[in-house]
Amino acid sequence: MFALGDAANRNPPRLRLFDRFGARRDEVDFHPAWHDLMRRLVGEGLHTGPWSEPASAAHVARAAGYMLWAEIENGTQCPATMTYGAVPTLARQAEDFDGWLPLLLSREYDPRFIPAPEKRGVLMGMGMTEKQGGSDVRSNTTRAVPAAAGGPGREYRLTGHKWFFSAPMCDAFLVLAQAPGGLSCFFVPRFLPDRTPNTLLLQRLKDKVGNHSNASSEVVFEDTYGLLVGEEGRGVQTILEMGVYTRLDNATATAGLMRQCVAQAIHHARQRKTFGQFLIDQPLMRNVLADLALECESHIVLALRLARAFDAQQDEMESVLRRMLTPVAKYWVCKRAPAVIAEAMEVLGGNGYVEEGPIARRYREAPLNSIWEGSGNIMCLDVLRAFAREPRTHQVLEAVLAGSKGRDARYDRFVAALLTELENPADGEFRARHLTQNIALAVQAAVLLGNGPESSAQAFLASRLASGPPASFGTLPVGVDSGAMIERILRF
Ligand SMILES: Cc1cc2nc3c(=O)[nH]c(=O)nc-3n(C[C@H](O)[C@H](O)[C@H](O)COP(=O)(O)OP(=O)(O)OC[C@H]3O[C@@H](n4cnc5c(N)ncnc54)[C@H](O)[C@@H]3O)c2cc1C
Numbered sequence: 001m002f003a004l005g006d007a008a009n010r011n012p013p014r015l016r017l018f019d020r021f022g023a024r025r026d027e028v029d030f031h032p033a034w035h036d037l038m039r040r041l042v043g044e045g046l047h048t049g050p051w052s053e054p055a056s057a058a059h060v061a062r063a064a065g066y067m068l069w070a071e072i073e074n075g076t077q078c079p080a081t082m083t084y085g086a087v088p089t090l091a092r093q094a095e096d097f098d099g100w101l102p103l104l105l106s107r108e109y110d111p112r113f114i115p116a117p118e119k120r121g122v123l124m125g126m127g128m129t130e131k132q133g134g135s136d137v138r139s140n141t142t143r144a145v146p147a148a149a150g151g152p153g154r155e156y157r158l159t160g161h162k163w164f165f166s167a168p169m170c171d172a173f174l175v176l177a178q179a180p181g182g183l184s185c186f187f188v189p190r191f192l193p194d195r196t197p198n199t200l201l202l203q204r205l206k207d208k209v210g211n212h213s214n215a216s217s218e219v220v221f222e223d224t225y226g227l228l229v230g231e232e233g234r235g236v237q238t239i240l241e242m243g244v245y246t247r248l249d250n251a252t253a254t255a256g257l258m259r260q261c262v263a264q265a266i267h268h269a270r271q272r273k274t275f276g277q278f279l280i281d282q283p284l285m286r287n288v289l290a291d292l293a294l295e296c297e298s299h300i301v302l303a304l305r306l307a308r309a310f311d312a313q314q315d316e317m318e319s320v321l322r323r324m325l326t327p328v329a330k331y332w333v334c335k336r337a338p339a340v341i342a343e344a345m346e347v348l349g350g351n352g353y354v355e356e357g358p359i360a361r362r363y364r365e366a367p368l369n370s371i372w373e374g375s376g377n378i379m380c381l382d383v384l385r386a387f388a389r390e391p392r393t394h395q396v397l398e399a400v401l402a403g404s405k406g407r408d409a410r411y412d413r414f415v416a417a418l419l420t421e422l423e424n425p426a427d428g429e430f431r432a433r434h435l436t437q438n439i440a441l442a443v444q445a446a447v448l449l450g451n452g453p454e455s456s457a458q459a460f461l462a463s464r465l466a467s468g469p470p471a472s473f474g475t476l477p478v479g480v481d482s483g484a485m486i487e488r489i490l491r492f
């Protein structure tokens with residue numbers, strides 16, 4: 001699997017705009033390793049498993065699998081997460097998309113560029129970002145006009161562009177465009193009902209820092225066929241349902257990415273000798289490794305706690321929690337990845353910085369999940385919005401944190417200060433990162449105290465809650481059980 005991941009990234013996809021006779025194709029060719037990985041990923045149900053086989057902990061189980069997948073390869077996770085997120089949106093309008101839903105739930109990966117009804121399985125992407133703005137999608141200029149009478153499920157014609165349009169070989173996309181009634185969401189398939197290609201004029205593939213296995217394109221729409229999803233003017237709300245799921249995946253995938261790098265660092269330290277001793281036995285290196293391991297564990301538990309809220313959507317309290325904790329986890333887990341992975345790379349010394357090693361590719365992936373699908377600041381502003389729109393949010397957070405109350409004075413003090421701070425509305429935007437970070441730390445501490453091993457909980461309280469998240473790793477106080485934390489992250 002690692003070899004496939006390397007091959008898919010060393011042999012990036014190529015744009016094939018025209019066929020040999022000059023007719024437009026607008027296709028992307030991928031290396032066989034990409035297809036092999038996609039076949040396995042879809043076969044495991046890591047794209048839509050919780051929708052095809054609902055169970056009490058289906059989202060948690062998928063999140064755990066998705067986390068493991070992130071340890072192998074990340075480009076393939078892009079179409080997988082967009083497909084995961086698209087299903088609930090389309091299921092709301094099942095009368096218009098009932099032919100698509102079974103194909104989205106299929107465990108067969110079918111990469112053929114043919115109309116969906118002829119395929120064994122399909123995947124979905126999305127198009128929101130335009131040149132003038134990705135965060136502020138209301139600035140979108142792509143226009144949509146109804147072909148006849150407008151309305152949900154009806155045909156519209158789209159003209160405009162998308163500046164980022166990843167996985168363009170997906171079979172259909174949710175796309176935002178300005179309809180007569182305002183910004184709206186459209187279902188744009190690659191093929192028309194008459195089985196001829198829809199007009200998706202791919203312009204270029206982005207030359208990205210990392211994520212080389214995956215194609216991210218720029219696209220132009222010219223009288224492009226699309227069906228309205230939801231009501232006209234409700235595009236942001238409609239497409240954000242998809243975004244909620246992809247944001248959960250940003251957190252789980254990034255936790256997995258970090259865990260793989262830290263496991264590689266520990267593995268290296270167990271075998272590398274300096275000054276006559278294995279690195280793993282040298283006290284300062286033990287502090288670095290244990291600190292990295294603790295950081296990873298805290299992100300794994302936060303992402304899985306969030307996934308639990310996705311499983312409990314019928315529970316009102318969990319539903320309120322999910323609304324607020326999704327941007328919190330997306331922000332905090334993704335924000336920590338570049339620092340964690342850079343430190344893991346340094347454990348391998350010079351070997352860490354060469355492409356043959358396991359970390360280089362993952363280092364290039366590290367910043368991505370923080371940027372796309374709502375960059376850091378946008379997530380923090382969304383946390384404020386969650387508190388402003390749903391007054392019970394404060395109370396629900398308090399109840400969740402109360403589960404671990406009374407077990408440690410440092411935790412109790414931290415939680416009390418946080419809850420007071422959240423009641424202060426002054427300069428909310430200016431303080432939004434600080435608030436979001438502290439909510440994340442409080443929930444991580446609550447889960448570690450409630451369910452984690454004592455060694456991790458105690459070290460977390462003594463470091464993160466006592467003096468804030470470390471700017472650099474290897475600063476755990478004397479007395480923590482470094483061996484337990486190092487062993488635990490290897491066993492995860
Ligand atoms: C590899 C990759 C693949 C992508 N794939 C897709 C895709 O398939 N489909 C798609 O639609 N998009 C895709 N994107 C685009 C991505 O979602 C956007 O880049 C992202 O949402 C940010 O938008 P922007 O680039 O326009 O930055 P801007 O919106 O210009 O934001 C720039 C910075 O300003 C901050 N900011 C914005 N507003 C505020 C504010 N009010 N207060 C404080 N700070 C603010 C943001 O957090 C950000 O850090 C992809 C991006 C990448 C890198």
